[in-house]
Amino acid sequence: MKQRAPLTLAAVTAALAAVTGIASLTAPAAPAADGKKTAAARMPVERSTLVCPAPSSSDIADTAYTSYTPGAAPGAKAEAKGTGKGAARLTGATKEAKAVLEPKEPGKPVGATSSGSEAPALTGTAEGALAPGWTVQQTTKVAVGRARGVLGTACGVPGTDFWFPAVGTSKGREDYVHLTNPDDTAAEVDVKLFGPEGPVKAEPGRDRITIAPKSSQRLLLSTLAPDTQLADVTAHVTTRSGRIGASVQVAEDGVGTDWLVPSTDPAGSLVLPGIPSDATSVRLVAFAPGEEDADLSIRLAGPGGSLSPAGSEALHLKAGMTASVDLKDVTRGEAGSLLLAPTDAKKAVPVVAALRVVRGSGAKQELGFIPASGPVGARATVADNRTGENATVLYVTAPGKADAKVRVTASPGTEGGEPESKEIQVKAGTTLAVSPPPAPSGGKGSYALTLETLSGGPVHASRTLTLPHDGVPMFTVQPFTDDRSTVLVPKAVQDLSVPTE
Numbered sequence: 001m002k003q004r005a006p007l008t009l010a011a012v013t014a015a016l017a018a019v020t021g022i023a024s025l026t027a028p029a030a031p032a033a034d035g036k037k038t039a040a041a042r043m044p045v046e047r048s049t050l051v052c053p054a055p056s057s058s059d060i061a062d063t064a065y066t067s068y069t070p071g072a073a074p075g076a077k078a079e080a081k082g083t084g085k086g087a088a089r090l091t092g093a094t095k096e097a098k099a100v101l102e103p104k105e106p107g108k109p110v111g112a113t114s115s116g117s118e119a120p121a122l123t124g125t126a127e128g129a130l131a132p133g134w135t136v137q138q139t140t141k142v143a144v145g146r147a148r149g150v151l152g153t154a155c156g157v158p159g160t161d162f163w164f165p166a167v168g169t170s171k172g173r174e175d176y177v178h179l180t181n182p183d184d185t186a187a188e189v190d191v192k193l194f195g196p197e198g199p200v201k202a203e204p205g206r207d208r209i210t211i212a213p214k215s216s217q218r219l220l221l222s223t224l225a226p227d228t229q230l231a232d233v234t235a236h237v238t239t240r241s242g243r244i245g246a247s248v249q250v251a252e253d254g255v256g257t258d259w260l261v262p263s264t265d266p267a268g269s270l271v272l273p274g275i276p277s278d279a280t281s282v283r284l285v286a287f288a289p290g291e292e293d294a295d296l297s298i299r300l301a302g303p304g305g306s307l308s309p310a311g312s313e314a315l316h317l318k319a320g321m322t323a324s325v326d327l328k329d330v331t332r333g334e335a336g337s338l339l340l341a342p343t344d345a346k347k348a349v350p351v352v353a354a355l356r357v358v359r360g361s362g363a364k365q366e367l368g369f370i371p372a373s374g375p376v377g378a379r380a381t382v383a384d385n386r387t388g389e390n391a392t393v394l395y396v397t398a399p400g401k402a403d404a405k406v407r408v409t410a411s412p413g414t415e416g417g418e419p420e421s422k423e424i425q426v427k428a429g430t431t432l433a434v435s436p437p438p439a440p441s442g443g444k445g446s447y448a449l450t451l452e453t454l455s456g457g458p459v460h461a462s463r464t465l466t467l468p469h470d471g472v473p474m475f476t477v478q479p480f481t482d483d484r485s486t487v488l489v490p491k492a493v494q495d496l497s498v499p500t501e
Contacts, residue, residue, distance in 0.1 A: 417443015
């Protein structure tokens with residue numbers, strides 16, 4: 001049976017704030033005098049909040065932060081797109097912390113670095129012209145040791161409900177869920193695990209945590225049930241009060257480490273975009289959180305179309321139980337995206353999913369994750385892309401029946417340069433690997449890539465950042481998801497007429 005967190009007023013308010021990106025809720029507009037509904041205008045968000053986890057416990061970790069706001073939001077009213085410089089500030093997750101990044105204006109990325117294990121979790125807000133589409137990328141490289149690898153994550157929007165398929169509690173795994181509270185009141189958090197046999201019984205008191213205001217904690221998932229070792233688990237993180245940022249740092253003996261960000265909300269069909277062409281091992285982990293079993297078809301959308309992997313054409317998910325499928329080297333030299341859909345369109349059951357991806361072999365393996373993610377929508381951005389042979393590869397897929405056109409724009413670099421744009425066509429049911437993607441002209445430093453859906457779709461996308469070290473293909477994958485830079489605001493109607501007798 002599904003375990004549900006109580007729905008509190010604080011949780012509802014926090015969820016609404018996260019969706020709208022503004023600090024106030026607007027009541028519906030009154031009907032016009034003629035009885036017709038008042039039109040709503042799409043306006044840029046006025047305030048965005050992001051949370052970044054503490055990057056690493058390694059003393060030799062090197063972390064780069066990149067902040068970027070793409071500028072005027074697509075679809076916003078021309079007179080309200082946001083002019084001026086706005087304000088943004090990213091600081092350590094404590095009341096006394098100093099600023100790490102303070103971007104000054106849209107369209108120009110800024111970067112910062114830190115070293116060692118003392119780098120804290122970060123929280124920050126952007127207001128005015130810097131709020132719509134604000135993104136911050138955190139990239140950490142650890143050259144040697146058990147936790148060696150490249151760990152990348154886009155700093156997340158705080159919320160109240162997170163699903164993490166593909167975590168583990170088995171020997172050789174150290175999976176820490178990082179919980180950061182950006183607000184001035186405490187957050188009460190529940191962490192539940194679901195294995196192949198259903199809910200994993202936690203030791204009393206260990207699965208409920210209080211996160212103090214402006215602070216961060218991490219929890220080793222295996223300590224919730226020390227006597228249970230499971231390779232594939234789904235973690236469900238919810239709040240009883242308040243809101244948090246949540247992400248999981250996975251370290252696995254022999255294959256490195258990376259961040260696992262939440263799967264998109266449970267849905268009947270899912271897209272997991274951007275499996276590298278040279279993936280040597282791919283494992284799908286999925287979970288049906290409701291009370292009904294799910295039957296899913298599995299297809300790989302490659303450059304030439306979609307097909308079912310031989311021997312792994314379907315997956316049966318029992319309600320409340322985590323299931324996995326070993327897809328091995330499913331891409332076979334051609335990049336692709338995994339598409340999950342109900343085998344019977346009339347019986348769509350919401351599910352969550354993620355891929356565990358390994359590149360390399362033997363002692364030169366490296367681990368990464370691809371969660372199910374939402375579409376690009378009007379616009380989406382991933383920061384900290386780098387030039388160089390195959391350093392950044394962009395993957396774009398159109399999983400439906402319609403071809404799509406997408407505009408890809410490279411920002412200036414953190415050390416200058418001019419933006420560059422390119423329009424690309426993606427055929428329905430295929431994945432296009434763009435290598436190299438557009439890069440700024442005449443610039444140096446890292447840069448942001450912004451995708452805009454121009455026609456067709458929906459479109460899903462991700463990018464792989466590869467920073468090889470000593471023969472290990474260290475990499476990380478980040479999905480592009482709609483930046484929610486605009487919000488529908490009803491037009492106000494003022495009736496100045498004087499009633500007559």
